[in-house]
Amino acid sequence: MSQTRVLVLNSGSSSVKYQLLDMRDSSRLAMGLVERIGEQTSRLRHTALATGDTREQNGPIADHQAALKAVAEELAKDGLGLDSPELAAIGHRVVHGGMFFTEPTVIDDAVLTEIERLIPVAPLHNPANLTGIRTAMALRPDLPQVAVFDTAFHTTMPESAARYAIDVKIADRHRVRRYGFHGTSHAYVSRATAKLLGKAPEEVNVIVLHLGNGASASAVRGGRCVDTSMGLTPLEGLVMGTRSGDLDPAVIFHLQRVGGMSMDEIDTLLNKRSGLFGLCGDNDMREIRRRIDEGDEEARLAFDIYIHRLKKYIGAYYAVLGRVDAIAFTAGVGENAAPVREAAVAGLEELGLAVDGDLNAVRGDEPRLISPASARVAVAVVPTDEELEIATQTYALVGRGN
Numbered sequence: 068m069s070q071t072r073v074l075v076l077n078s079g080s081s082s083v084k085y086q087l088l089d090m091r092d093s094s095r096l097a098m099g100l101v102e103r104i105g106e107q108t109s110r111l112r113h114t115a116l117a118t119g120d121t122r123e124q125n126g127p128i129a130d131h132q133a134a135l136k137a138v139a140e141e142l143a144k145d146g147l148g149l150d151s152p153e154l155a156a157i158g159h160r161v162v163h164g165g166m167f168f169t170e171p172t173v174i175d176d177a178v179l180t181e182i183e184r185l186i187p188v189a190p191l192h193n194p195a196n197l198t199g200i201r202t203a204m205a206l207r208p209d210l211p212q213v214a215v216f217d218t219a220f221h222t223t224m225p226e227s228a229a230r231y232a233i234d235v236k237i238a239d240r241h242r243v244r245r246y247g248f249h250g251t252s253h254a255y256v257s258r259a260t261a262k263l264l265g266k267a268p269e270e271v272n273v274i275v276l277h278l279g280n281g282a283s284a285s286a287v288r289g290g291r292c293v294d295t296s297m298g299l300t301p302l303e304g305l306v307m308g309t310r311s312g313d314l315d316p317a318v319i320f321h322l323q324r325v326g327g328m329s330m331d332e333i334d335t336l337l338n339k340r341s342g343l344f345g346l347c348g349d350n351d352m353r354e355i356r357r358r359i360d361e362g363d364e365e366a367r368l369a370f371d372i373y374i375h376r377l378k379k380y381i382g383a384y385y386a387v388l389g390r391v392d393a394i395a396f397t398a399g400v401g402e403n404a405a406p407v408r409e410a411a412v413a414g415l416e417e418l419g420l421a422v423d424g425d426l427n428a429v430r431g432d433e434p435r436l437i438s439p440a441s442a443r444v445a446v447a448v449v450p451t452d453e454e455l456e457i458a459t460q461t462y463a464l465v466g467r468g469n
């Protein structure tokens with residue numbers, strides 16, 4: 068039997084997203100999401116695409132290992148279990164690939180060791196990615212397991228964008244530089260945006276705004292990333308759900324020296340108790356919009372700070388690119404929150420940017436333009452599909468000969 072299927076695992080800090088695809092036509096056979104892992108209110112939602120059946124399981128799922136076992140059981144119920152002889156490989160999202168991984172990579176012991184070594188610079192993500200890999204390896208030790216790195220797409224950044232302005236020797240010794248993340252999404256969305264414009268990726272310059280729980284912007288010139296807002300870790304850049312994004316590094320010295328906080332406490336503060344959550348107690352944009360509609364000033368200010376930072380990055384990447392053909396909004400907030408898109412480009416008419424209210428209000432799963440026909444720069448909503456991109460890259464690596 069030919070091996071044409073790829074299972075993709077996107078293990079996040081408290082969730083696992085997965086898809087099983089048939090790579091002959093890139094069609095999805097099954098997909099799902101395990102949320103709130105480690106809490107009492109975990110939920111698994113599984114959809115088998117052949118029948119359209121969706122099943123939901125509610126109740127505590129203690130850790131990522133338990134989550135993956137539950138996913139394997141759900142797949143097996145549809146006759147799509149991990150024991151399938153049609154499975155060619157399992158593709159894993161790995162957030163930090165450091166300096167060495169610029170391509171999708173078949174995972175062996177040396178690769179595992181390197182992903183583990185990078186935990187200090189992706190503490191919320193790499194441990195979950197590793198658990199996903201190890202659990203999948205235990206279930207199917209015979210199958211190739213492929214790592215697709217968030218950092219890979221950004222390795223084309225020039226040194227002028229990738230380096231921090233600190234002592235070069237110290238930076239090199241500790242590999243302190245800007246790596247960037249969400250690269251699989253930035254790659255997929257920038258290509259899909261070119262397609263929406265009816266052009267080849269080489270012909271267009273795009274600013275991609277990936278606004279999920281983590282959020283990052285990138286400047287993509289002719290299909291290659293030239294700058295991105297996340298840095299050594301996924302903490303730099305935009306205001307996020309629970310992360311601060313950019314701040315004066317001296318804030319950290321101040322909190323330690325004057326505020327008496329430990330480094331670990333400051334780390335937790337900036338990664339888990341900042342961003343929208345730190346500003347107003349909510350990290351979900353739906354809840355923030357609801358509160359704003361009720362006249363809540365705290366939520367309004369959190370939204371305004373989020374938008375202010377986003378707008379600054381649009382301006383910065385406009386300057387970096389010189390010519391911009393399109394701005395693409397993607398991920399949970401970018402795809403769903405029309406008020407965020409409207410506010411982010413408001414007042415930028417001089418840059419050729421505008422959003423049409425009616426087009427912006429349309430909901431859907433397809434890439435679409437939301438700028439008026441007369442606008443110089445296209446503004447688009449382009450749903451991301453990290454799982455499809457990971458499956459494509461995985462199959463390209465291991466599926467040859469099928």
Ligand SMILES: Nc1ncnc2c1ncn2[C@@H]1O[C@H](COP(=O)(O)OP(=O)(O)O)[C@@H](O)[C@H]1O
Pocket residue numbers: 079278279280281308350351352353398399400403404
């Ligand atoms: N209908 C919506 N309106 C506004 N925001 C939404 C909507 N749906 C999802 N979101 C936002 O998307 C976020 C999750 O985005 P997602 O890309 O799935 O994040 P991640 O992959 O980082 O978990 C949620 O926290 C929420 O703020």
Ligand SMILES: CC(=O)OP(=O)(O)O
Pocket residue numbers: 079162192217248249279280281282301
């Ligand atoms: C790198 C990163 O921030 O990922 P996520 O948005 O999934 O948390």
Ligand SMILES: [Mg+2]
Pocket residue numbers: 279280398
């Ligand atoms: Mg995400």
